[in-house]
Amino acid sequence: MSQDFTFTVRSVAFDEDYRPAEDTRTTTNFANLARGERRRENLRNALTMIDNRFNSLAQWDNPNGDRYALELEIVTGEVQVGAEERQHRFPAIEVLKTTIVDQQAGKRLAGMVGNNFSSYVRDYDFSVRLAEHNRDRAEFGLPEGFGDLHGQLFRRFIDSEAYRGIAGKPPVICLSVSSSKQYRRTDNHHPVLGVEYQNDDASLTDFYFGKMGLEVRYFMPPNGVAPLAFYFAGDLLTDYTTLELISAVSTMESFQKIYRPEIYNANSPAGPCYRPSLEHADYSLTRVVYDREERSRLGVEQGKFAEEHFIKPYRHVFERWSANGAVDQSRNKVAFS
Template sequence: MNKDFKFTINNICFDENYQPSNNTRATTNFANLARGDSRQQNLRNALKMIDNSFNALAHWDNPNGDRYSVELEIISVDMNIEAQGQSFPSIEILKTHIVDHKTNKRIEGIVGNNFSSYVRDYDFSVRLLGHNKGQSSFSIPEGFGDLHGKLFKYFVNSETYQQHFKKLPVICLSVSDNKIYHRTENQHPVLGVEYLPNESSLTEQYFQKMGLQVRYFMPPNSVAPLAFYFFGDLLADYTNLELISTISTMETFQKIYRPEIYNANAVAGKRYQPNLKNLDHSLTHIVYDREERSQLAIEQGKFAEEHFIKPHQAVLEQWAASYSA
């Protein structure tokens, strides 16, 4: 492995007093909530939604629905390019911890959950848009996602990752609104009913380059499937409580940011196509600006281009050509 790249991990508690750092992408789920006049109420409401969802899923030996609470930790990963003495905020993910108030134990949850990356912003909001500007038909640039995928695999295989985390990450995203999902007969007690997409999405292909495979499950009490990206065996490698910590956290974010899908008033059927124009949905009591998020993604992609891609292009291309996971 290339000794010129090293990773530094910083962590901060995500609670009602959370303040985003200057290096945090403003479109990140948790950072977006912590801005504006409603920031503290947003955070308080979101955390309460997560706890309620967790207890509803972890209902055994939990008669009052208040046995557990979830603590969240933001993991910020800086990539240090030693030859040039510079570092760049490469990845942000969430780590869950489960507090069992019956046994007074704090149980380690799953790392991953939310996934935030400036380089991904560059790929989708700068490179992909630029490649298709003025084109009559949509196409994907050659090698799209290759560098980002190798950087992610390099991080997960690094000593730094292995020193901080016991298990491989699980990332949970929303389903694609331009795909059709079909319900299967496969059902898991916590993940719920499995769905299969009619075709692969660009997001699937992008995450595949990161070494991740995907399965779609609609958990109990949910109205739409979630996309779970993982290494190994999702159903066998994680405990029920670990999986519930991811479901409760990420479905809460999706209810806030994708209410047309995840806070819809009708449950997904056997054949399901998500619809971001669905009017039959409920809103949470949480304030955010979806349009601003889209604009910020472009700004953040340009930031990555200016401060990471262009200054280090030769080093990155040479490293990527020789890197093998």
Template sequence: MNKEFEFIIKSLSFDENYNPSENTRITTNFANLARGSQRQENLRNTLKMIDDRFNSLAHWDNPKGDRYFVELEIISVEMDVEGKGDTFPVIEILKTNIIDQKTNERIEGIVGNNFSSYVRDYDFSVVLLEHNKNKSGFSTPDNFGDLHGNLFKCFVNSTAYKERFNKSPVICLSVSSKNTYHRTEYQHPVLGVEYLQNEPSMTDHYFNKMGLQARYFMPPNSVAPLAFYFVGDLTGDYTDLELTGTISTMETFQKIYRPEIYNANSVAGKEYQPSLNQQDYSLTQIVYDREERSQLAIEQGKFTEENFIKPYQTILEQWSANYVL
């Protein structure tokens, strides 16, 4: 029988007044934007980009391009391993809500979108680096991502998740710069043109252990495909408006975070390999410290090792080895 971990879900509005809490995983896109002297302007411009992109995609019965705006909630998930009230912040995701100003309706969007995890920082910034130290070739440990994947599946199948959210999460990330993507003939009205890749990326393998599969789409008027990680049927389980909320939110973050790919001045062709080294791209007017973000991931990986992995290692390893849905 599986041990039941308790998950505590907290939410905070992501708007122009957002200030990251001390407990937030500060390598997240939204937390990085919300610091410094240009904090409020950054946030205001980011939210405007999201709304504009949403209306450009949801153009039906929207002649002025201002029918909708998107509200974002930061969903923080804490986990109590021993049931004693001591919690650790394991996951941060985003929840979209769509406001239809024509009907005055508030439409629930998708939960997931951006995905941040202290344990993932630990896996990639501590475990992977240590495993490959002083080795000529790159490899991953046999059980790489098992604990993280099981924790995520445990959360999504928990009572706390099911009481709060009606649908499974969709996580939307950048495509891998190490892979080549091939355009297909399939086109979805909102997701756009589907791409297939030559082989699964390391991220694909990692997210597969979370119970998620991947598809790659380049939305209308985008310049590069996005990677969508989901459970079930991406095109059948979610409405066009729900998917539009995720696309507009995550494409905006990627334009800021990876302008070389998502704000490039040329559109992905039939065969496409993303590159962070190409120079033909435009910058947004939003300040984002990518170097700081990379350094913080290492710091937070070590923080996780000291405050979560080591104190609960025996419990977590035994639980993960025996975990079944």
């Protein structure tokens, strides 16, 4: 592995006392929830939603529906490029680590790592580079090598000793389905993930996460109203325990109810053919305040921050990765052993 870079990780508890660090992406969903006069109530309500959903899915030996609680940590993967830059680390990737607390057995169990995903470089790709590429084009297109750098950063982070020090398995990222695509229900049903949906027309997010070595499957969990997109390496259904899968569903379905209530807190479930829409009017709001407009507005600013402080200063290193064939388009999965 190249010595052009090293990774370190730092983490902070996501609880009702959470306050974003100064270099946290201001559009990150967690930072958005942790502001304002009602920040503690906001955070407490979100965490309660997650615990309640976990217990509703883990029903066995849980008659009162309160056996389990989830502890959440926001994990930041920082990258240092070049040995001469020892004092500068760029916060490249952010994921969410869960720990399952079995309050009946008095045990703490590893939950899913991944869940949420945020990245300054992804902001740059989508809010700056992609926008500039298509500004004067009659038809939408992708810049050459779109997603290659981000894909390499992610792969290298997951292969690093820093990541392996906090997780024994590759991450699973759980996102909203695309509002520009249609999904059809299949006969496949998983006891935790629920009924599987398929999409024959890959979204741009599917393409982008493919550069990260991840493939996607769509499942609508029991008593859910819309499928979630699960991005993973390996075998989603056999590589993770039942409780690990429940930790991902309960965490990210709860967040999606807050972020996209039109889809995930709709008052009627998805049918056999489903096209999600943020224009859907028949939905309920949670008791958690979330500023979606602010998140969109700040994406451009954060993309430009990445360009100025990471993309441009280390362009020579990234060009060397490309020249050495660092991005292997035929590689479909993240290596992990």
